[in-house]
Amino acid sequence: MNLDILLPLELLRPGEWADVAEVTGEASWVGRLAELGLRSGSRLRLLQAGWPCLLQVGGCRLSLRSEQGTQILVRPVAC
Amino acid sequence: MTKVKQQRMDSGLIPASATAEASSPVAALSSGHLRAALIGNPNTGKTTLFNALSGLRQRVGNYPGVTVETKKGQMCCSGQTFELIDLPGTYSLSPRSPDEMVAVDVILGRQQGEARPDVVISIVDASNLERNLYLTTQALELGVPVVVALNMIDVAAAQGIRIDAERLSRQLGVPVVAIQANKKKGLEALREAICRAASGEQSVSTPRLQSTGTCQRPAHRPPLFPEAFERAVQQLHQELGTDVPEYLVRRLVLDVGGWTEQRLVDQLGEGVRRKVQEVRERLAQAGCPVPAIEARVRYGWIREVTAGCIQRPAQRAVTWTDRIDRVLTHKVWGTLIFLVLMFLVFQAIFTWARPVMKGISDAKDALADLLRGPLPPGPLTSLLLDGVLEGVGAVVIFLPQILILFAFIAVLEDCGYMARAAFLMDKLMARCGLSGKSFIPLLSSIACAVPGILATRVIENRRDRLATILVAPLMSCSARLPVYILLIGAFLTGPGFAWWLPGLVMFALYAIGLVLAPLMALLLKRTLLRGETPVFVLEMPLYKIPSLRLVLRRMFDSGWAFLRRAGTLILASMIVVWALLYFPRGGGPEQLPYDVRLAAMQKELDDLKEQEQAGGINPSVLEDKEHQIHALMAEWKRQSYLGRMGKAIEPAVRPLGWDWKIGMAALASFPAREVVIGTLGIIYSAGKQDSDEIREAVNVADTPLARRLKEARWDDDPTRPVFTIPTALSLMVFFALCCQCASTLAVIRRETHSWRWPLFTFTYMTMLAYIGALTVYQIGRFLAG
Numbered sequence: 001m002n003l004d005i006l007l008p009l010e011l012l013r014p015g016e017w018a019d020v021a022e023v024t025g026e027a028s029w030v031g032r033l034a035e036l037g038l039r040s041g042s043r044l045r046l047l048q049a050g051w052p053c054l055l056q057v058g059g060c061r062l063s064l065r066s067e068q069g070t071q072i073l074v075r076p077v078a079c
Numbered sequence: 080m081t082k083v084k085q086q087r088m089d090s091g092l093i094p095a096s097a098t099a100e101a102s103s104p105v106a107a108l109s110s111g112h113l114r115a116a117l118i119g120n121p122n123t124g125k126t127t128l129f130n131a132l133s134g135l136r137q138r139v140g141n142y143p144g145v146t147v148e149t150k151k152g153q154m155c156c157s158g159q160t161f162e163l164i165d166l167p168g169t170y171s172l173s174p175r176s177p178d179e180m181v182a183v184d185v186i187l188g189r190q191q192g193e194a195r196p197d198v199v200i201s202i203v204d205a206s207n208l209e210r211n212l213y214l215t216t217q218a219l220e221l222g223v224p225v226v227v228a229l230n231m232i233d234v235a236a237a238q239g240i241r242i243d244a245e246r247l248s249r250q251l252g253v254p255v256v257a258i259q260a261n262k263k264k265g266l267e268a269l270r271e272a273i274c275r276a277a278s279g280e281q282s283v284s285t286p287r288l289q290s291t292g293t294c295q296r297p298a299h300r301p302p303l304f305p306e307a308f309e310r311a312v313q314q315l316h317q318e319l320g321t322d323v324p325e326y327l328v329r330r331l332v333l334d335v336g337g338w339t340e341q342r343l344v345d346q347l348g349e350g351v352r353r354k355v356q357e358v359r360e361r362l363a364q365a366g367c368p369v370p371a372i373e374a375r376v377r378y379g380w381i382r383e384v385t386a387g388c389i390q391r392p393a394q395r396a397v398t399w400t401d402r403i404d405r406v407l408t409h410k411v412w413g414t415l416i417f418l419v420l421m422f423l424v425f426q427a428i429f430t431w432a433r434p435v436m437k438g439i440s441d442a443k444d445a446l447a448d449l450l451r452g453p454l455p456p457g458p459l460t461s462l463l464l465d466g467v468l469e470g471v472g473a474v475v476i477f478l479p480q481i482l483i484l485f486a487f488i489a490v491l492e493d494c495g496y497m498a499r500a501a502f503l504m505d506k507l508m509a510r511c512g513l514s515g516k517s518f519i520p521l522l523s524s525i526a527c528a529v530p531g532i533l534a535t536r537v538i539e540n541r542r543d544r545l546a547t548i549l550v551a552p553l554m555s556c557s558a559r560l561p562v563y564i565l566l567i568g569a570f571l572t573g574p575g576f577a578w579w580l581p582g583l584v585m586f587a588l589y590a591i592g593l594v595l596a597p598l599m600a601l602l603l604k605r606t607l608l609r610g611e612t613p614v615f616v617l618e619m620p621l622y623k624i625p626s627l628r629l630v631l632r633r634m635f636d637s638g639w640a641f642l643r644r645a646g647t648l649i650l651a652s653m654i655v656v657w658a659l660l661y662f663p664r665g666g667g668p669e670q671l672p673y674d675v676r677l678a679a680m681q682k683e684l685d686d687l688k689e690q691e692q693a694g695g696i697n698p699s700v701l702e703d704k705e706h707q708i709h710a711l712m713a714e715w716k717r718q719s720y721l722g723r724m725g726k727a728i729e730p731a732v733r734p735l736g737w738d739w740k741i742g743m744a745a746l747a748s749f750p751a752r753e754v755v756i757g758t759l760g761i762i763y764s765a766g767k768q769d770s771d772e773i774r775e776a777v778n779v780a781d782t783p784l785a786r787r788l789k790e791a792r793w794d795d796d797p798t799r800p801v802f803t804i805p806t807a808l809s810l811m812v813f814f815a816l817c818c819q820c821a822s823t824l825a826v827i828r829r830e831t832h833s834w835r836w837p838l839f840t841f842t843y844m845t846m847l848a849y850i851g852a853l854t855v856y857q858i859g860r861f862l863a864g
Contacts, residue, residue: 035374039374041378048408059206
């Protein structure tokens with residue numbers, strides 16, 4: 001797998017690790033996600049795909065359902 | 080301590096009212112308390128710490144206009160008494176709603192009637208330190224000494240995470256105390272640190288404030304925003320005037336569309352919005368884009384101050400939570416377990432509460448009988464027995480269901496399962512514009528809307544919570560059951576009806592609520608409660624064993640809150656309806672009032688019964704007397720104010736296939752649906768009927784009330800029966816959809832802090848009920864030919 005590509009979070013496969021490259025969307029929600037530790041640069045693991053999906057971010061698990069206009073771009077990493 | 084306050088006052092950061100209180104030594108002495116505010120992310124053990132520090136004496140309080148509650152308790156430490164305020168759990172002090180503003184306002188001393196706290200205790204989860212410190216970095220900017228309580232060090236240790244608290248304290252610049260709140264470890268050290276910090280003995284710097292009203296940043300002041308940002312904030316601060324605290328100016332710049340912006344625009348005019356936009360544009364050009372800058376700066380600073388303090392295993396250990404979650408969040412197994420669990424909760428609310436409720440009801444009746452003997456008949460006796468006692472009974476009867484539901488909710492929440500349940504149900508609930516957190520409140524409403532509405536407190540999003548509250552009463556609660564049973568039993572069973580018809584009708588009546596509630600929620604979210612759909616993020620906390628104390632506390636709090644705040648309203652509405660049914664009580668020069676005559680006849684009946692047991696008289700005499708009593712009772716109620724109101728609204732209910740008696744019974748059942756059974760009983764001269772009798776009757780069609788209903792004829796056409804199948808269906812549909820429940824309305828009022836929403840709920844549901852009943856009756860009549 002080419003590890004330099006950027007993917008939307010939804011395309012990550014369960015169990016895969018990735019670094020967040022960019023969180024776009026309405027400013028206040030980008031802020032809220034950052035408070036929860038989900039921001040560009042943070043490493044995450046997709047535990048369960050779907051809508052909502054289940055993520056491991058830092059020391060915690062987050063369930064996330066993103067709406068249109070909010071997008072999390074990630075860069076998969078081998079881990 | 081006084082010195083600290085003096086400086087604060089000089090800085091002009093506190094509004095005059097708060098300043099007067101905070102700075103006056105007299106006020107401080109008279110209250111005699113120092114104040115400590117507790118903040119922290121959700122699921123960090125904040126409530127456990129609060130309980131451990133404050134003991135049993137706690138008060139739950141509300142601020143006007145917000146739905147969250149704050150708790151207050153007292154803490155003693157080296158001879159000083161602290162007032163401890165437990166602020167709602169939050170991930171940040173960037174307010175996006177009035178609810179989130181509470182914490183900021185309390186800490187800034189801007190909350191009406193609250194003095195500014197002398198110290199802020201920031202509780203952080205050691206197993207997830209960096210993210211938790213985000214909130215702490217914001218607290219550090221508020222100008223109040225901060226003490227960090229490093230909780231769950233045991234959980235962190237189990238994951239191989241070790242934290243050097245002493246070093247962290249040095250690098251962070253504030254006291255850091257390692258604790259285990261659930262095991263009460265480290266609390267003594269924490270108390271001492273709080274005491275020292277509050278009395279100004281903090282070894283590390285708090286911001287030094289100058290009398291000019293601007294803030295000179297000490298070398299230590301965390302975290303360092305770029306110079307351009309600080310300059311822009313200072314400039315904006317001067318433009319807005321110094322009575323806006325500096326912290327709020329920072330929030331104004333950083334929170335795009337946040338609550339600070341909305342509030343300041345309301346206060347100072349649209350000019351503020353333009354100004355802030357300019358500032359943000361300038362900042363973006365200067366390389367400080369809002370809001371990205373905040374996370375970058377704060378996390379950057381957190382990385383610096385935690386450097387060398389945290390030891391982590393190279394590979395994250397697989398925890399128990401991971402293993403349990405593999406099953407509990409599994410799409411198939413997890414959902415199955417959740418459904419079974421919900422069934423158990425539901426069944427418990429229905430069955431465990433039933434005997435207790437019956438006990439309460441029996442005790443109430445016994446007490447009424449006991450009092451009725453010695454008291455003379457008259458308005459006061461009736462007010463006491465039929466008004467107050469019935470009203471109190473109607474309030475207390477809800478307690479078993481509320482306590483059982485809240486015991487379950489507290490256990491599920493405290494052990495960490497609730498978040499998983501919300502995750503599993505989210506997809507389904509998202510279809511009707513809600514989130515997974517609305518599922519349990521809506522489901523509990525099938526047992527009773529009152530605990531269901533109280534359970535919406537787990538929903539943080541204000542619009543989602545309101546939408547859930549407004550549609551919860553549409554779910555078919557257990558109080559509707561007697562109405563369904565009576566009417567189905569009387570009109571849709573027996574020869575000539577298919578055996579499956581009663582079940583089908585019952586199912587349909589329940590389905591009405593199950594289908595309409597989500598649709599209504601969707602409609603509300605698209606219209607009245609429109610707003611951008613929030614990104615649904617939910618933290619899955621670590622599993623832990625629930626604390627019995629917390630569960631009991633939660634049960635007690637919810638029960639008490641219901642009794643005190645909703646109970647009074649329910650009681651009041653019961654008394655109003657009692658008065659409307661009691662007056663006028665008749666009587667004049669020739670005749671005694673109805674109730675006196677009834678009491679006399681009842682006594683005669685009791686005497687006759689005794690004679691009958693002795694075998695002295697014919698049973699038919701007894702029956703005659705009973706009929707006379709029922710007829711007189713009916714006559715009295717028909718001429719009561721409520722009876723007259725029933726006649727007045729007859730034109731309105733005629734299209735539903737109702738006569739004025741049904742209309743009146745519907746009016747009388749405003750405080751509680753099940754009252755309709757009793758009123759129908761009285762008005763159709765069948766005597767007083769208990770909804771439990773209907774529920775427990777082996778053959779409903781054989782009860783006196785059912786027989787009377789079948790015999791009922793229209794006043795203007797004595798050949799035509801009132802209750803036809805379309806009329807019975809129309810009445811059932813009406814009761815399925817209406818909000819004839821003062822308790823529900825009182826709870827909505829309590830939870831939304833406004834009369835607007837209970838009024839709205841009552842209006843929309845009554846309209847829906849009327850339209851539903853009308854449609855059913857007219858179609859039914861058309862089909863019946």
